[in-house]
Amino acid sequence: xxxxxxxxxxxxxxxxxxxxxxxxxxxxxxxxxxxxxxxxxxxxxxxxxxxxxxxxxxxxxxxxxxxxxxxxxxxxxxxxxxxxxxxxxxxxxxxxxxxxxxxxxxxxxxxxxxxxxxxxxxxxxxxxxxxxxxxxxxxxxxxxxxxxxxxxxxxxxxxxxxxxxxxxxxxxxxxxxxxxxxxxxxxxxxxxxxxxxxxxxxxxxxxxxxxxxxxxxxxxxxxxxxxxxxxxxxxxxxxxxxxxxxxxxxxxxxxxxxxxxxxxxxxxxxxxxxxxxxxxxxxxxxxxxxxxxxxxxxxxxxxxxxxxxxxxxxxxxxxxxxxxxxxxxxxxxxxxxxxxxxxxx
Amino acid sequence: xxxxxxxxxxxxxxxxxxxxxxxxxxxxxxxxxxxxxxxxxxxxxxxxxxxxxxxxxxxxxxxxxxxxxxxxxxxxxxxxxxxxxxxxxxxxxxxxxxxxxxxxxxxxxxxxxxxxxxxxxxxxxxxxxxxxxxxxxxxxxxxxxxxxxxxxxxxxxxxxxxxxxxxxxxxxxxxxxxxxxxxxxxxxxxxxxxxxxxxxxxxxxxxxxxxxxxxxxxxxxxxxxxxxxxxxxxxxxxxxxxxxxxxxxxxxxxxxxxxxxxxxxxxxxxxxxxxxxxxxxxxxxxxxxxxx
Numbered sequence: 001x002x003x004x005x006x007x008x009x010x011x012x013x014x015x016x017x018x019x020x021x022x023x024x025x026x027x028x029x030x031x032x033x034x035x036x037x038x039x040x041x042x043x044x045x046x047x048x049x050x051x052x053x054x055x056x057x058x059x060x061x062x063x064x065x066x067x068x069x070x071x072x073x074x075x076x077x078x079x080x081x082x083x084x085x086x087x088x089x090x091x092x093x094x095x096x097x098x099x100x101x102x103x104x105x106x107x108x109x110x111x112x113x114x115x116x117x118x119x120x121x122x123x124x125x126x127x128x129x130x131x132x133x134x135x136x137x138x139x140x141x142x143x144x145x146x147x148x149x150x151x152x153x154x155x156x157x158x159x160x161x162x163x164x165x166x167x168x169x170x171x172x173x174x175x176x177x178x179x180x181x182x183x184x185x186x187x188x189x190x191x192x193x194x195x196x197x198x199x200x201x202x203x204x205x206x207x208x209x210x211x212x213x214x215x216x217x218x219x220x221x222x223x224x225x226x227x228x229x230x231x232x233x234x235x236x237x238x239x240x241x242x243x244x245x246x247x248x249x250x251x252x253x254x255x256x257x258x259x260x261x262x263x264x265x266x267x268x269x270x271x272x273x274x275x276x277x278x279x280x281x282x283x284x285x286x287x288x289x290x291x292x293x294x295x296x297x298x299x300x301x302x303x304x305x306x307x308x309x310x311x312x313x314x315x316x317x318x319x320x321x322x323x324x325x326x327x328x329x330x331x332x333x334x335x336x337x338x339x340x341x342x343x344x345x
Numbered sequence: 346x347x348x349x350x351x352x353x354x355x356x357x358x359x360x361x362x363x364x365x366x367x368x369x370x371x372x373x374x375x376x377x378x379x380x381x382x383x384x385x386x387x388x389x390x391x392x393x394x395x396x397x398x399x400x401x402x403x404x405x406x407x408x409x410x411x412x413x414x415x416x417x418x419x420x421x422x423x424x425x426x427x428x429x430x431x432x433x434x435x436x437x438x439x440x441x442x443x444x445x446x447x448x449x450x451x452x453x454x455x456x457x458x459x460x461x462x463x464x465x466x467x468x469x470x471x472x473x474x475x476x477x478x479x480x481x482x483x484x485x486x487x488x489x490x491x492x493x494x495x496x497x498x499x500x501x502x503x504x505x506x507x508x509x510x511x512x513x514x515x516x517x518x519x520x521x522x523x524x525x526x527x528x529x530x531x532x533x534x535x536x537x538x539x540x541x542x543x544x545x546x547x548x549x550x551x552x553x554x555x556x557x558x559x560x561x562x563x564x565x566x567x568x569x570x571x572x573x574x575x576x577x578x579x580x581x582x583x584x585x586x587x588x589x590x591x592x593x594x595x596x597x598x599x600x601x602x603x604x605x606x607x608x609x610x611x612x613x614x615x616x617x618x619x620x621x622x623x624x625x626x627x628x629x630x631x632x633x634x635x636x637x
Contacts, residue, residue, distance in 0.1 A: 118618070118621050118622055121625050124439055124440065125382045125439060125440070126576070126621060129572060129576055129621075130618060132572075133573075133614035133621075137615070137618075140608075259447070260447075303459060305458065306454075306457075306459040306463075309455030310451070310455030310456060310459065313447075313448040313452035313454075313455060314448070314452055316444055316448030316451070317430060317448040317449065317452070320437075320441050320445050321430065321433050321434065321445070324441060
């Protein structure tokens with residue numbers, strides 16, 4: 001809680017950006033995002049695009065799991081739906097990029113609505129397992145349908161936007177990052193509305209929420225739909241970024257990755273989804289860089305893949321046992337420290 | 346319709362269903378005692394199989410020594426998991442514990458790849474290689490002996506937990522931990538006991554599964570079918586684990602034979618979704634009533 005931010009009207013209280021400190025930080029972040037592509041090497045630009053796609057998808061999962069309390073292990077499958085939609089539209093119809101991304105989002109949304117139907121009957125872990133089933137069924141459809149090119153998948157030409165061919169990370173950055181920022185803003189705004197508040201009420205106690213007049217089925221489905229829309233758009237960006245979409249591109253472990261990202265970042269917090277996705281995407285890369293710095297680094301690269309798997313698991317366990325509110329809470333603690341300095345806590 | 350073929354397939358299916366039932370038993374034991382959905386059950390099978398591989402092949406111990414040694418090691422691992430991951434999370438929301446198990450499965454896979462590499466290994470031959478004939482139908486000897494071991498072990502476990510003091514304590518804890526505590530049952534020790542026993546049972550089924558199909562770091566996929574089994578049977582029902590195991594084994598075998606190998610997982614997961622829609626608490630599970 002920040003001290004000294006008195007609010008005189010409800011409008012001021014509900015404002016998205018409330019304090020000057022926050023605005024300064026956001027302006028700084030925007031500046032960094034704008035300048036970054038001109039400073040960074042190709043490798044870092046590639047990473048930035050990947051991080052940005054993951055942030056968008058994690059943000060979607062955060063709406064569903066962090067804010068509505070419905071655990072889903074199907075996020076990768078919804079990304080796959082979006083990616084396949086974009087790929088098929090790009091190859092067969094040739095419609096413009098923005099339209100493709102939206103279509104990808106909507107197709108994933110439809111998928112999400114179907115998968116969300118059991119959420120009224122089952123919840124918690126049962127739901128998580130039902131979404132695992134959904135992701136396997138989706139994988140089967142991708143691998144065996146006539147549209148999707150079977151196990152070989154689909155290969156896309158470079159995306160075009162306003163006549164420009166988006167064939168480098170530098171050019172794609174200017175599509176991927178703005179879309180992600182828009183989606184983040186949308187999600188942040190969502191929780192100032194009735195819909196978003198209803199999600200939070202369902203998370204905190206669904207039966208009480210129903211008593212308060214929140215139609216559970218409608219809002220749970222809405223949450224599923226929104227979350228998969230985010231996943232679908234992120235999947236579409238993914239398709240433009242990697243330009244190859246195969247059934248193996250969206251495994252169950254990818255869904256686990258996103259769930260891990262929002263747990264490590266902090267569930268039910270926008271900052272958490274961002275920090276978590278950035279952190280979890282960067283850890284394997286940092287491991288790779290770290291190993292390269294070690295003596296005998298070249299010999300040790302054999303161990304990189306298993307170590308990465310282990311570190312991934314240990315991060316999930318470690319955060320849940322020692323820091324259940326995630327990186328967002330660490331950030332808040334640091335902020336409080338500086339805010340109250342020189343006094344303790 | 347070729348009835349002999351159908352009979353043969355069903356027989357294999359039921360036999361491999363016995364393996365599912367054994368692994369599901371390991372799952373249900375932990376769930377009953379500690380209410381933890383052990384999604385890492387497949388990886389615990391894998392670790393058990395690899396421990397046995399180490400004892401029997403790397404250290405070249407004789408079978409009668411390798412088997413107990415690997416079971417002891419698996420039990421110790423179970424105790425370690427309980428103390429370091431489950432105990433600190435007592436009272437946390439079930440989602441957190443679920444995710445810890447997801448993390449655990451990742452750690453176990455990484456560990457196996459680090460120590461034993463990702464290559465597929467073969468366990469030593471444990472059983473004679475003469476084919477088993479049931480009437481006209483052929484049954485692979487490994488599958489037959491595996492199912493036999495599984496059913497004997499299931500019977501032993503059921504009897505032990507019916508009549509042994511520790512088993513009674515476990516059932517008491519499962520039905521009401523607070524009441525069990527006030528009756529003088531050392532509930533934390535029961536938790537440890539459940540995990541140790543579960544890890545050992547998982548290790549046995551891992552050894553059987555591994556001796557049939559070889560061991561590799563992707564053996565954990567077996568755990569997904571086990572997950573379907575326990576959901577279909579009801580998470581907290583031993584009977585459900587047995588019936589569900591046989592059922593899923595049979596369905597998988599039939600789907601594999603008549604539709605093709607790639608349909609196996611698809612059909613099991615469709616069964617799962619159907620059960621979740623119609624009877625979310627499983628065939629024999631307890632229907633929990635929610636109160637505000």
